[in-house]
Amino acid sequence: MSTLDDLPLRDELVGQRPYGAPQLDVPIELNVNENTHGLPGEAIADIAQSLHDVIAGLNRYPDREFSRLREALAGYLGHGLVADQIWAANGSNEVLQQVLQAFGGPGRSLLSFTPTYSMYPLLAAGTQTSWVAVPRAENFTVTPEVAAEAVRAHRPDVVFLCRPNNPTGTGLSLEVIEAVYDATDGVVIVDEAYQEFAGPDAPTALSLLAGKPRLAVSRTMSKAFAFAGVRLGYLAADAAFVDALRLVRLPYHLSALTQAAALGALRHSEALLANVESIRAQRDLIIRRTRELGFAPYPSEANFVLIGGISDPQATFTALLERGIIVRDNGIPHTLRVTAGTPTETAAFLEAFAEVASPMAADS
């Protein structure tokens, strides 16, 4: 069998690895920040009916502009948004890729503040956009001054701001977004994949969209909505920004089944989002309990916690896996990331973690 090395790969892909969250079949999966609660029964029945209703029409291409879905997403987001300001694709990863296809590319650059979502450099490589990683402060925060300074120094064409930030859970103030926007002529994408977990009254970059044609806010149904399997990410921006994405999307990229499923889910958004409060409580419990155990969990506005101060994260990861629990090693020294799941899953994780993990010595 030949290997990747034997193939005439594009230069920028040589030596790269595919997005690598391990997919293992273990009882407690707390490694990719899904909503681990199942879908509510009423939503399942209605979505099944919606899917059934489109099957007879699958001989035809779907609505290329997915107009009804855009309207429903605009209604869900509020903030006076209308359908022309909404875009969607198969996961927000595809939305972000389309942003780079339209605004990045050869000779252009994408800047973000690291550590951050591991897909950003991969999306950059895949679109031949150069990747500019600006390190965050030691506690993973970003200030308006530092952010604006970095943007002025590197003059990127695209900036991705992940808030709350994955994998650290760190929030980001709206002032940072405004400072970055004012410091660049490029486009600024605020990735709010975990926004719903920041709380019902948390500020959102959606409130900044008016009068900022180069700003976009991306969201997903993969996390709070408990709908990761459907692959539906979306974005809100000025209508012209959305038009730019229509230049690069593949025709009919959102299948009729996806559109029907997402519309069905949006009809039940309240039921699908009902567990968000409980997940937030589990997240806060993970922070409290691991701190009591002598670790250094970082503050989180998302549905996961980055636990710092672990003396040997790799050994801890393996020992948890042996107990049927998978978490995530994002390669940040002395940390592991764990998703807040159901109360039962959280209790099992905390019990196992207390057994197998040891905190770093105070002076190391």
Ligand SMILES: *Cc1c(COP(=O)(O)O)cnc(C)c1O
């Ligand atoms: C999970 C995640 C996404 C969403 O990905 P989908 O493709 O919508 O499933 C986007 N951004 C960040 C930071 C994420 O963690």
